[in-house]
Amino acid sequence: MWLRSLFCVAILLSSIVAQNYANDSAVKIFQQYIQINTTSGNDLTPAVNFWLKLATEQGLYTNVYWFTDGYPIVVIKWPGLNSTLGSIMLNSHMDVVPADENDGWTYPPFSGYLDNNSVIWGRGAQDMKSVTIQYYEALKRLKARNITLLRDVYMTLMPDEETGAENGMVPFVASEEFKALNVALELDEGTSYDLPVSPVFYQDKAVWQIRVDCHGVATHGSSFAVLNTTAIGKCSNVINTFLALRDQEYEKSLGADITNSGSYTSINLNKINGGTANNIVPQIISLVFDVRLATTVNETLFEAQLREWIRQAGDNITLTFLQKDSQSPATIxxxxxxxxxxxxxxxxTKGFIVLPTIPPGSTDARFMRSAGFPAFGFSPMPNTELLLHAVNERLSVKTFLAGIEVYEQIIYNLANLPGEETSVDPSVYLYYTSQ
Ligand SMILES: [Zn+2]
Incomplete structure (x- = not known):
């Protein structure tokens, strides 16, 4: 009987704890933010209004910019004492990747559901609505404690990180509006990790998305056209050479340090299009490859190699770059x-073990580094299953709240760095690794 009572007490205690979290203001706004469905392509106005309201509550100066209709960029200024010093930019993205409730979600992906184990569920829980709320809560708490910061801090919220940043970070970094922020350092997203460490991204791999169109003879589906004159024959040659490179690089990746995905190039054939009818040899076949360059790769030589392979694969094959990033530098x-x-x-100080890392994917921070600004990617989620872009994306409240505390300290330290300790030229904290 005592065992049962003890059990009941434990249940009661855990529900009290969960109850407390339900009333936590940071948890609440985190849930509310997840509930705004900001899937790529959706209207972001509700998310913009959500942030304008939170900023107004704190009496902050805000701006919304559009470089393309439908792609708002929100900038929230947390003023410091000395605007002549380089500012700290806390970047995040509002958009999330799609989530379909029927794909096996335990709780609906836009519910922000807080379960009895104090875990918050939903798309964006790790990527990266958690981080945006952590930035905000950390700054709010510093302000509530009357802690003044030396440097200005800006929260910037991007509309399209998940779809390539063409309407967000890319035009923003090139704009006068960005220049006016006088940025010294950018913080951006990192990733979760299932060990008690947190990766800090200091360089991103360049993304190349390449379309290869193979043109060939169109003829009757029953004929034996010479294979190398057909679109399929030519594309098959392209696929063989490109995937041979994939095999080589895969071998390299097996020996790569977990902190350095920059040591190999990844390449995948992700789309094949073509064909008009079941009984016609197609005139054109299109292939789309997604390539992430090793950070040491020389872009000019690599492109020349790809073009040579295409030339060898046959005539009338064209190569189009759908995306072609330059190699971006690393932050010291x-x-x-x-x-x-x-x-x-x-x-x-806050018990986080950080691990400088080059991730296999890439973030908006690459555009900052390419423009000459040092950037660190950090999402404080140690001991957390990697669920970015996954079904049942979720985050424990404990980890979420610890993340606010570490950001309080990080922002405090960075925004109070005296001007005489840092260079006025932020690019001195960058270096190139490509050959
Ligand atoms: Zn992200």
């Missing part, structure tokens, strides 16, 4: 970078 993660020192000290 060592004592030579005072921003790194301030950042890593803050993390360790």
């Amino acid at each position: 993660v060592g004592a030579a970078n005072p921003y790194w020192t301030a950042f890593s000290k803050a993390a360790s």
Whole structure:
């Protein structure tokens, strides 16, 4: 009987804890933000209004910019004492990848459901609505404690990170509006990790998306046209060479350090289009390859190699770049970078073990580094199953709240770095690794 009572007490306690979290203001706005369906292509006005309301509550100055209709960029200024010093930009993206309730979600993907184990469910719980709320809550708490910051801090919210940033970070970084922010350092997204460490991204791989169109003879489906004169024959040659590169690079990836996905190039054939009828040899076949360049790859030589393989595959084959990033530099993660020192000290003060990492994918931070600004990608989610873009994306409240605390310290350390300790030229904290 006592065992049963104990069990009941435990149940009661856990429901009290869950109840407390349900009333936590940070948890509440995190849930509300997940409930706004910001799937790529959706109207982002509700998300913009959500942020304008939160900023207004704090008496903050805000701006919304559109470089393309339907793609708002929100900028929220948290003023520091000295605007002549380089500011700290806390970047995040509002958009999320699609989530279909019928794909096996335990709770609906736009519910922000808080379960009895104090876990918040929903699309964006890890990527990256959690981080945006953490930035906001950390700044709000510093302000509530009357802690003044030396440097201005800007929260910037992008509309289209998940679809290539062509209407968000790319035009923004090139704009006068961005220049006016006088940015010294950018923070951006990182990833979860199922060990007690947190990766900090200091470089991103360049993304190349390539369409290869093979043109050939169109003839009767029953004929034996010479294979190398057909679209299929030519595309088959292209596929063989490109996938041979894939095999080589896959071997390299097996030996790669977990912190350095920049040591190999990934390449995948992700789309094949073509054909008009079941009984016609098609005139044109299109292939789309997604390539992420090793950070040491020389772009000019690599492109020349691809073009040579295409030439060898047959005549009348064209190559079109759907996306072609330049190699972006790396941010110094060592004592030579005072921003790194301030950042890593803050993390360790709060018990976070950070691991400088080059991720296999890429983030908006690559556009910042390419424009000459140091950037760190950090989403404080240690001991957390990797569920970015996955079904049942979720985050424990405990991890979410610990993330606010670490951001309080990080923002405090970075925004209070004295001007005499940092260079006025932020690009001195970057270096190139491509040959
Ligand atoms: Zn993301």
